Amino acid sequence: MPEQQDIILDVRNLQTHFFTEDGVSKAVDGVDFSLNRGETLGLVGESGCGKSITSLSILRLIASPPGKIVGGEILFKGQDLTKKSEADMRAIRGNEISMIFQEPMTSLNPVYSVGEQIAEVLRLHQNMGRKEAWDKAVDMLRLVGIPSPEKRATQEPHELSGGMRQRVMIAMALACRPEILIADEPTTALDVTIQAQILELMKKLQVEMGMSIIMITHDLGVVAETCDRVAVMYAGKVVEYTTAQNLFANPRHPYTVGLMNSLPRLDEDVEELQAIKGNVPSPFSMPVGCRFAPRCPHATELCNTKLPELLEYADGSKVRCWMYTSEWDGDTKTATEVGV
Amino acid sequence: MMTTQTNPTKKPLLEVKNLKQHFPIKGGILGRTVNHVKAVDDISFTIHEGETLSIVGESGCGKSTTGRAILRLDEPTGGTVLFEGQDLLAMSKKQMRDMRKHLQVIFQDPFASLNPRQSVSAILGEALAIQNIVPAHQRRERIIELLGYVGLRPDQIDRFPHEFSGGQRQRIGIARALAMQPKLIICDEAVSALDVSIQAQVLNLLKSLQKQFKLTYLFISHDLGVVRHISDRVMVMYLGKVVEIADKKSLFDNPQHPYTQALLSAIPVPDINKKQERIILRGDVPSPINPPQGCRFHTRCPYAIDRCKTEVPGLTSLHDTHQVACHLAQV
Amino acid sequence: MFVYITRRLLQMIPVLLGVILVVFLIMQMVPGDPAVLLAGEGASEETIAKMRTQLGLDQPIMVQYVQYVANVFQGDLGTSLRSNLPVWDEIMARLPATIELAVASIFVTVVLGMIAGIISATKQYSAADITIMVIALLGVSLPSFWLGLSLIYTFSVKLQLFPVAGWGTWKHMILPAITLGTAGAAIVARMTRSSMLDVVRQDYIRTAKAKGLRETVIIYKHALKNALIPIITVVGLQFGFLLGGTVLVESVFAINGLGRLIVDAIRMRDLPVVQGGVLIASIIFVFVNLLVDVLYRYFNKRIDLN
Numbered sequence: 001m002p003e004q005q006d007i008i009l010d011v012r013n014l015q016t017h018f019f020t021e022d023g024v025s026k027a028v029d030g031v032d033f034s035l036n037r038g039e040t041l042g043l044v045g046e047s048g049c050g051k052s053i054t055s056l057s058i059l060r061l062i063a064s065p066p067g068k069i070v071g072g073e074i075l076f077k078g079q080d081l082t083k084k085s086e087a088d089m090r091a092i093r094g095n096e097i098s099m100i101f102q103e104p105m106t107s108l109n110p111v112y113s114v115g116e117q118i119a120e121v122l123r124l125h126q127n128m129g130r131k132e133a134w135d136k137a138v139d140m141l142r143l144v145g146i147p148s149p150e151k152r153a154t155q156e157p158h159e160l161s162g163g164m165r166q167r168v169m170i171a172m173a174l175a176c177r178p179e180i181l182i183a184d185e186p187t188t189a190l191d192v193t194i195q196a197q198i199l200e201l202m203k204k205l206q207v208e209m210g211m212s213i214i215m216i217t218h219d220l221g222v223v224a225e226t227c228d229r230v231a232v233m234y235a236g237k238v239v240e241y242t243t244a245q246n247l248f249a250n251p252r253h254p255y256t257v258g259l260m261n262s263l264p265r266l267d268e269d270v271e272e273l274q275a276i277k278g279n280v281p282s283p284f285s286m287p288v289g290c291r292f293a294p295r296c297p298h299a300t301e302l303c304n305t306k307l308p309e310l311l312e313y314a315d316g317s318k319v320r321c322w323m324y325t326s327e328w329d330g331d332t333k334t335a336t337e338v339g340v
Numbered sequence: 341m342m343t344t345q346t347n348p349t350k351k352p353l354l355e356v357k358n359l360k361q362h363f364p365i366k367g368g369i370l371g372r373t374v375n376h377v378k379a380v381d382d383i384s385f386t387i388h389e390g391e392t393l394s395i396v397g398e399s400g401c402g403k404s405t406t407g408r409a410i411l412r413l414d415e416p417t418g419g420t421v422l423f424e425g426q427d428l429l430a431m432s433k434k435q436m437r438d439m440r441k442h443l444q445v446i447f448q449d450p451f452a453s454l455n456p457r458q459s460v461s462a463i464l465g466e467a468l469a470i471q472n473i474v475p476a477h478q479r480r481e482r483i484i485e486l487l488g489y490v491g492l493r494p495d496q497i498d499r500f501p502h503e504f505s506g507g508q509r510q511r512i513g514i515a516r517a518l519a520m521q522p523k524l525i526i527c528d529e530a531v532s533a534l535d536v537s538i539q540a541q542v543l544n545l546l547k548s549l550q551k552q553f554k555l556t557y558l559f560i561s562h563d564l565g566v567v568r569h570i571s572d573r574v575m576v577m578y579l580g581k582v583v584e585i586a587d588k589k590s591l592f593d594n595p596q597h598p599y600t601q602a603l604l605s606a607i608p609v610p611d612i613n614k615k616q617e618r619i620i621l622r623g624d625v626p627s628p629i630n631p632p633q634g635c636r637f638h639t640r641c642p643y644a645i646d647r648c649k650t651e652v653p654g655l656t657s658l659h660d661t662h663q664v665a666c667h668l669a670q671v
Numbered sequence: 672m673f674v675y676i677t678r679r680l681l682q683m684i685p686v687l688l689g690v691i692l693v694v695f696l697i698m699q700m701v702p703g704d705p706a707v708l709l710a711g712e713g714a715s716e717e718t719i720a721k722m723r724t725q726l727g728l729d730q731p732i733m734v735q736y737v738q739y740v741a742n743v744f745q746g747d748l749g750t751s752l753r754s755n756l757p758v759w760d761e762i763m764a765r766l767p768a769t770i771e772l773a774v775a776s777i778f779v780t781v782v783l784g785m786i787a788g789i790i791s792a793t794k795q796y797s798a799a800d801i802t803i804m805v806i807a808l809l810g811v812s813l814p815s816f817w818l819g820l821s822l823i824y825t826f827s828v829k830l831q832l833f834p835v836a837g838w839g840t841w842k843h844m845i846l847p848a849i850t851l852g853t854a855g856a857a858i859v860a861r862m863t864r865s866s867m868l869d870v871v872r873q874d875y876i877r878t879a880k881a882k883g884l885r886e887t888v889i890i891y892k893h894a895l896k897n898a899l900i901p902i903i904t905v906v907g908l909q910f911g912f913l914l915g916g917t918v919l920v921e922s923v924f925a926i927n928g929l930g931r932l933i934v935d936a937i938r939m940r941d942l943p944v945v946q947g948g949v950l951i952a953s954i955i956f957v958f959v960n961l962l963v964d965v966l967y968r969y970f971n972k973r974i975d976l977n
Contacts, residue, residue, distance in 0.1 A: 046535035061880055093883035106874040111896045111970065121882045161624045172882070191398035191562065193621045196606035200620055218535065221608030248612045262540030263610055264569035266592065272547070273569065275540035279505045 115153025242317035507538035749943030779852025788863020810857030907963030
């Protein structure tokens with residue numbers, strides 16, 4: 001695992017809760033991962049697992065009320081973002097840490113030209129004048145592969161296709177050469193051939209700019225394609241954290257295994273998919289024990305009653321599962337089977 | 341696993357011939373029709389009894405429009421749709437209503453297609469009332485039976501759609517379709533909105549129901565992994581045209597059309613050691629209002645020759661179960 | 672845009688023909704004969720009959736209608752039965768006051784309404800929000816004549832800050848404009864609030880925040896321009912109510928405007944003036960609607976003009 005000095009972002013036991021009339025929703029409730037300079041970290045999980053809330057928490061963009069970061073640390077270059085003032089955070093957003101979103105259709109302001117929307121961030125953070133910022137915006141559009149960028153810059157978002165808009169979002173996010181790009185399901189709304197273009201572009205720009213990427217996705221294919229390391233989330237917690245290589249070769253957590261088995265594959269035929277039974281628990285009433293226990297094929301008495309801690313291996317990978325502890329009260333054979 | 345090659349002696353259930361769906365665009369001072377969106381432009385295909393034919397393609401290729409045109413949810417511009425030999429498009433509104441129970445549809449968004457003010461028993465009861473085979477006093481029993489087929493519990497019968505998760509709502513949608521005892525079910529992106537773990541449950545359910553009730557599926561999806569799992573045959577569409585249609589194995593192992601090849605190579609494979617050669621297409625899909633002359637794919641095709649720019653390629657057979665519309669295919 | 676405006680202008684013709692027809696029919700149904708009123712008390716049957724022929728009132732209603740429409744297209748609105756002056760001149764003498772009043776009131780409606788709405792939306796559920804919404808509710812419910820009289824009593828009679836009645840200086844304008852604009856301001860405030868609350872939930876506002884923009888820039892640059900779209904529609908609708916409201920307010924503040932002209936003409940069965948007045952008011956209304964739709968499309972370019 002990484003040397004200490006390589007770490008640019010270190011998230012420790014992050015907890016973001018929502019205080020609503022229906023009760024407290026523990027949307028993010030124990031998220032740990034670290035991100036190295038220049039690498040891509042995948043944040044993987046299904047809807048409601050808290051991956052998007054985690055990314056919004058890093059930029060402190062959670063609407064408050066009802067949301068609030070109630071615990072943990074977000075260390076960006078050693079400084080805890082949870083303790084920064086709003087003004088300090090504004091200087092970081094869009095400048096040192098940028099973000100792109102799932103819906104390129106709605107993430108751009110419909111009433112301003114795309115050039116203006118890119119130039120705005122340059123004027124704000126780089127103290128550029130109007131002319132200079134506009135020229136740089138056109139350069140950025142060229143960089144992200146938009147043909148005739150001078151003309152495109154003057155157009156409004158509705159004149160562009162979905163793929164083009166996501167390129168504009170990337171241009172906007174990278175205009176100030178951020179150290180971290182958070183990409184929240186950046187290709188989910190796009191067609192596969194356009195997805196391939198966008199992922200290719202992101203990889204190319206990452207190499208050119210040397211930035212780190214947090215890739216939030218539900219698609220294990222995208223993870224295999226882009227990520228160096230992966231944090232798998234389930235019901236607000238990180239359940240497994242390891243290198244992408246390890247994750248696919250040797251998934252440890254039963255949820256990770258289940259996720260992989262439920263995926264219809266392009267390269268092999270199976271008569272029946274091994275679906276994970278049941279549904280994701282409600283964030284208002286989480287199981288007392290392991291949150292995956294009600295759906296886990298290996299769950300025991302221990303799993304149902306006591307929450308497992310995040311267990312760290314010598315190589316730095318982590319797993320939150322009783323099976324890998326000495327306290328495990330189930331069949332020890334299962335543990336090795338699952339691990340294979 | 342046994343390969344599910346289509347048997348040519350199998351009886352066709354649905355035959356679509358020269359189907360066209362052109363939507364008018366109004367304009368000018370008097371609001372006349374100035375142009376058309378050629379959403380589906382002269383396509384033909386057949387679905388045999390008991391098989392699953394999938395239509396794949398990217399947004400705007402016309403796959404959902406095809407499904408809607410078959411059901412006459414939008415009235416098609418031209419062509420014939422023979423269901424068990426009868427032309428659906430020639431039927432009166434009333435005949436079509438009677439016919440609809442044989443052709444059911446499951447949509448992407450189960451929540452939008454279920455009335456939020458109706459309980460599960462009301463939703464399914466309504467379907468049974470339309471179908472009108474089960475006598476009224478036995479309907480509740482039948483509803484419970486239907487819930488059993490789709491993996492819902494009898495005690496959930498009086499609940500409302502909002503009390504269910506996305507996957508469960510899709511199960512209700514499936515139960516509603518089953519209530520009609522249909523012959524053909526059109527699944528329009530039926531699992532696309534679901535998380536993978538839930539998607540797998542619903543796919544397994546669809547497969548087992550197909551066996552149990554000898555159902556025929558027209559499965560419309562953009563997800564090639566899902567399509568590979570569920571289909572017997574696959575039809576690839578691009579800008580309103582069929583570019584390739586083949587049995588599953590032949591299509592995935594030996595794709596002939598450059599678009600199919602690009603589509604398959606574009607999908608990220610969830611296996612870190614299987615890095616594949618990727619064909620990245622340049623640019624976006626052209627507008628279906630003024631589609632390119634000749635082969636519609638020639639503007640993005642890495643192999644396009646002059647002939648592709650002028651001459652529309654027809655579907656030609658590679659072998660019994662594999663047809664492709666490309667001038668360069670090794671037919 | 673040019674095609675769109677041309678089409679809209681052409682569409683105005685049937686609307687205006689309809690307006691004239693409706694006014695014609697209503698005036699027929701109202702009891703009272705203009706010939707009798709004009710000939711004066713105790714005039715002979717013969718005088719009245721002569722008067723009728725002179726005014727063209729003996730013709731069938733459709734003939735009168737066609738004749739009138741033909742005249743209108745030649746720019747002739749007829750002659751006032753009461754003053755014998757051309758209707759056009761009568762209206763032009765009164766129109767400026769009404770337009771000034773309407774513009775001043777719309778200004779009150781838009782400025783007051785939007786400021787209150789923005790404050791309300793940005794401080795949702797705060798004391799300021801609740802206060803503004805309560806006042807807005809009152810503003811919608813108060814009848815304008817009552818509000819007008821109360822304002823006159825308080826500011827003109829008691830405090831003697833503004834003239835009691837009449838028209839001419841900016842001081843004359845303030846109380847009538849507030850009277851007429853308040854109800855609209857209340858509606859615009861509520862619309863602005865809900866529109867702003869809707870816009871701030873949009874994805875592009877999240878994008879703006881992720882860029883590191885200040886709250887004020889996000890609200891006034893990124894949110895407001897989008898929120899304006901439904902507000903413009905409401906303001907356009909308010910203008911219709913406003914034209915109707917001028918009648919009352921002109922009466923309360925004794926302003927010689929178009930509204931009073933029409934009301935007086937109705938009382939006198941001065942048919943040409945009523946028709947001319949309603950026609951001019953309708954034309955203004957239809958043009959304002961067109962303006963609103965053009966603005967709407969300017970701000971919402973995603974809508975195809977055709």
